Amino acid sequence: MSTYGLQSVFAPASVAVVGASPRERSLGRLVLRQLREGGFAGPVGLVNPHYREIDGMAAASRIDALGFAPELVVIAAPPQDVASVAAAAADIGARAAIVLTRDMGVGAGSHNAALEGVARPRGLRIVGPNCLGVIAPHANLFASFAAHRPVAGDLALISQSGAVAAGVLEWARPRGIGFSAVAALGDALDVDFADLLDHFAVDRHTRAILLYLEHVRDARKFLSAARAAARGKPVVVVKPGRHVRAPADAQTHIARLATPDAAYDAAFRRAGLLRVHALDELFAAAETLSHLGSVPGKRLAVLTNGAGTGMLALDRLVDLGGVPAMLSQATVETLDRTYPRGWSRRNPVDMLGDADGERYFAGMQALLADPDNDAVLAMHVPTALSQPQDAASAVVRTLEARAASGARKPTLAVWMGGDAQALSTLNDAGVPTYATEAEAVRGFMYLVRHREAQQALMETPPSLPQDFVVDSDAAQAVVADALAAGQEWLEPEAVARLLAAYGIAFAPSLPARDADEAVRIAAPLLEDGGMVAVKLLSPDIVHKSDVDGVRLNLGSAESVRAAAEDIVHRAHAHRPGARIDGVLVQPMVLRPKAREVIAGIADDATFGPVVVFGRGGTAVEVIDDKALALPPLDLRLAKELIGRTRVSRVLKAYRDVPAADGDALALLLVKLAQLAADIPAVRELDINPLLVDADGVVALDARVAVAPSRQLHRGRGHPRFAILPYPKEWERSITLADGREAFVRPVRPEDDAMFRAFFARVSAEDLRLRFFRAVRDFSHDFIARLVQLDYARSMALVAIDAASGEMLGAVRLLADANFDRGEYGIMVRSDLKGAGIGWRLMEAMIEVAHWLGLNLIEGQVLRENSTMLSMCRHLGFTVVPDPEDATVMLVTLPVGEGR
16 A cells, blocks of 8 residues: 555644553553644544543543544554454544554454454554554654654654664654654554655655664565665665574575575665664764765765874774775865974874864865865864864854855764763754764765665666577476476486576586496596596485585596495485485586686575575685675676675786686676576576686586475566566567557666667757756766666666667656556657657557556646647547646546456
């Protein structure tokens, strides 16, 4: 239901509390007190059949006896009464309920099931049960039993834990940090993180969103909402459970590397969220985000009256990936004229221990004007010669002078010693303050990471190579045959065929039932000085090295025979119940300057398939150098995945070792992601070792687990991907009115250049009709927003000339958060009007709306755009004037079941 009814949660016209009692610690009584003392302007009612009044307020015996219909109901009734109270509230017009009651149970027959059974059919939104409540300071709504009421601000806090939410509020109170809203979800029977992310993404009071999250139930819904929110606002998340191990039944190295927390980390990264690892870090992020906007880069300048503290700050900055700013020559010369001899003349700018307010003013003025830094950290260390209040006032005076001229640069502060007056001066001026230099630098890096996350969401990948062709039909046949035979692991020959279908080089492996056959297979490979490897062949022993089941660099028939016999003997001795099918004989791949890495696919219980990359070999789990990414992947995402590992440094050139082929390695990861998209039955794919050097990549060993595909995520598209992959099913060929052939397909992230060329052939007048304003420049961010799609809630189709490959036109459909309505936009190249392109694209768009399950398509068309209005009428759209803008017509088309 997403954002439906959430306005009634955060800005209701009236509220009723059901279940308050005279007991001092009654939750209902505490909420009632907060509502009344918090200044809520609308009617507040009290319902309790056992008392006529509580705290001087009259109580109604039933909710329908209040005398008004409450828009929001706060329920603190016993568990067995909650469902009936909710039903009665909805029946008289309530739109939402906050359920504080605990111990509602789970599953069929529980009180929670009864509550859901009455709320969902009536369209009643539920926050909770078992929650702290909801706070919306801008509406003076304090429907919560939190200890204190926070001031109004621009941070939205969404917490799965009431205790954490209460703790954040208490931390924020003495610091003057305000909130646009606070919501504790508790059991999250109905309203969840995705719903609230959608709500706060467009909330005018909210500038940044803070999340405390323990688990996600609907991964696809969460990621779609999180990505949409993070495009416009910083979203910071803290999640416990970082050291939970992989499931006990994980058999491959890949599966063991893909711990649940690593999958969550990959999901947060993909959605553009900033992850922190503790509440104090969340607090630091809140401190920074509540005062500062974004930063243009990661160069930080430090102004201090103590060299040591400034140097510690820069050390921590480098640790976290920031860059110490260099002082421009103009800045050095300016400060040389102002400061006494002995000042540092570099970053950190040490003004010496006797620095007064005038030195702070001069230093801040110079650093804020210096183009060679992106932000300034002002620090003060108490000395007998310093005045913390004078220094703080000088910093504020400088910032006010800059703001008056329209120039702003992020400024952070550390006033050691905690002088209350100085801290108040800085905080009142919007300067975030920190107890230590480490906290301040960490706060600065949150701003940097947010900017980088925004850039990543806007980046477009390079085009895939022309030879990126896969034989998905052959690969699917391999897996289907294995499933039909009841296999859980593919046979070695089947693994080779599967990888070959995706163009992944794999060292050939030949099965031998016994030592004699191993010698016969090895004979031609040993000619002319060749060498072979002999490995255990057993469907029950995943890790051959566990039973010493690998022999390398064998150069004679005798060594092959001895290795095969010993491997089989050891396997029987160590795993007496395992099936031993013999050995594999493999030619030795000698690439002396190759690096061993691991790559593959794991299956996460929450997010489904994940692509894993890291350091390879037998000790991969001990080294634990890995990174995960949610598919689908493109080349940019694949390279970013590689870059997050330590082994990526070894892939670069050093001494006499040339750099490994990073493009080939990234392409292999893209192929694995495509394999996961094409074949949902592949549950684990472990390539280890994978050799990579200047000549490319080759897999030496691989294991593939398969199982019948199960639906993991609700809705359309791939049954197991948390992020919908490219919807190939919408590709089609069409014939235009002039007889030419065109290809229609969904827009892809790499279409940046094609869109840019298209817009060059659209007239200024047509651009004005489409965008309702003159468009003179198509920035990278503008184009990126058109080609970076979340196929779960938005779709764009592009028509491409079959002969030339040129873009002819495109249509776009964006669903609202409730999947009720979709807004469309369309544009055709100016020199191709009348060729039927727009009509065919509109027809395809209507089909997409059906596929998404929307009820209505809507759009805005300038009244003067007669061509578009005529086409809409012919397609069945209703066309009416916009009551708020005489120059615009509103067009709507029902596409639900009744159409």
